[in-house]
Amino acid sequence: MGSPATLGAVTLVNDIRSNNPIAMDRRTAISRLGIMLGGTLSASTLSALVSGCTAPPAEGFVPRLLTKNQLNQLGRIVDLIIPDTDTPGARKAGVHRFIDTLLAEYLPSAEARSFAGRFDEWAEGHGVDDLDDEQLKDLLESVDGQWASGAEDTVWAQLKSWTVSGYYTSEIGMTQELRMLPFTEARMDMPRSEVERTWAN
Amino acid sequence: MSTQPNAPALHVRKPFDAIVVGSGMTGGMAAKELCEKGLKTLVLDRGVAFEHGTSFVTEHKPAWELPRHGRVPIEEQKTEQAIQSKVYLYDEATKHLFVNDREQPYVQEKSFDWIRANQVGGRSLMWARQVYRLGAHDFRANQEDGHGVIGLSAMTMLPHGTIMWSAT
Numbered sequence: 030m031g032s033p034a035t036l037g038a039v040t041l042v043n044d045i046r047s048n049n050p051i052a053m054d055r056r057t058a059i060s061r062l063g064i065m066l067g068g069t070l071s072a073s074t075l076s077a078l079v080s081g082c083t084a085p086p087a088e089g090f091v092p093r094l095l096t097k098n099q100l101n102q103l104g105r106i107v108d109l110i111i112p113d114t115d116t117p118g119a120r121k122a123g124v125h126r127f128i129d130t131l132l133a134e135y136l137p138s139a140e141a142r143s144f145a146g147r148f149d150e151w152a153e154g155h156g157v158d159d160l161d162d163e164q165l166k167d168l169l170e171s172v173d174g175q176w177a178s179g180a181e182d183t184v185w186a187q188l189k190s191w192t193v194s195g196y197y198t199s200e201i202g203m204t205q206e207l208r209m210l211p212f213t214e215a216r217m218d219m220p221r222s223e224v225e226r227t228w229a230n
Numbered sequence: 231m232s233t234q235p236n237a238p239a240l241h242v243r244k245p246f247d248a249i250v251v252g253s254g255m256t257g258g259m260a261a262k263e264l265c266e267k268g269l270k271t272l273v274l275d276r277g278v279a280f281e282h283g284t285s286f287v288t289e290h291k292p293a294w295e296l297p298r299h300g301r302v303p304i305e306e307q308k309t310e311q312a313i314q315s316k317v318y319l320y321d322e323a324t325k326h327l328f329v330n331d332r333e334q335p336y337v338q339e340k341s342f343d344w345i346r347a348n349q350v351g352g353r354s355l356m357w358a359r360q361v362y363r364l365g366a367h368d369f370r371a372n373q374e375d376g377h378g379v380i381g382l383s384a385m386t387m388l389p390h391g392t393i394m395w396s397a398t
Binding site (some may be wrong): 127130131134135136137140194195198199200203209 | 292293294297298299300301302303304305
């Protein structure tokens, strides 16, 4: 990063000093400053990039708060909330496993058990286990429509919220559905038309 | 103030001209100014001896590498860092940079959220942002648009790097 950072710094300073309004617009200046800062931060950035991934592994995952059946139900539901498109959906991103982690570690245990109990009632009440994927999709659309028009459904509201936040903080969500490039790899002067996905932050 | 068992005893034989408590942004700048004025200056701080590089254990980690994608367990927030957890910077990746409120309580005669760093270098190490110097235009933009008060436009731009206060 040595030479681009130096180049960025020198160019920026020269352009400001020359006070040339067309030499560099604000966006370019900020981008180049990003390169300078990226250069100075590269040691910790790189160490973060090479460090191990601690996301719940798919193989042999044993849910800690949910039952295996609940985990499987959740997997079907999150994958209908955010399905596979040209990028993998919520199930492949492990969102159902992440929800089990939130229940086991993030929520106070009484609240987590309460949610698991209400989820059971919700799934049983809607007969989730008897529905194929197409029927489940119809059910969720109906449930979502009622919830959106004001019907109280704490289970659905919580599931939808966790699915969205879990997906967009997962590796698949942040690097495939969204775009994420660390400072050190950022490409400058990117034409707007090439940016087809929203950036991860 | 408690002394860590392995901390070297501090035998002060010569008096200092100034003692700065805390080496964050304010204390650090104060110490710099004092030293540059030739005062014999002592800087005191407490907490983890934070080392550039090796002390960065969560910096730049993407969310999915944090077990709870950034969330600190609710019970832990309440019992360990009930005050620190109110600040926007507090999350799974930064909680270790803040003091433990249970271990370091303080009296609040009136409500006061005291956000405290847990390392030498203070809160300067948690901020991680940039401040750009305002341009001359920024001081008159409101008046050019016909809003706001007169006054800022009259402000003389000081040379870059000017410190607005002085330790005299």
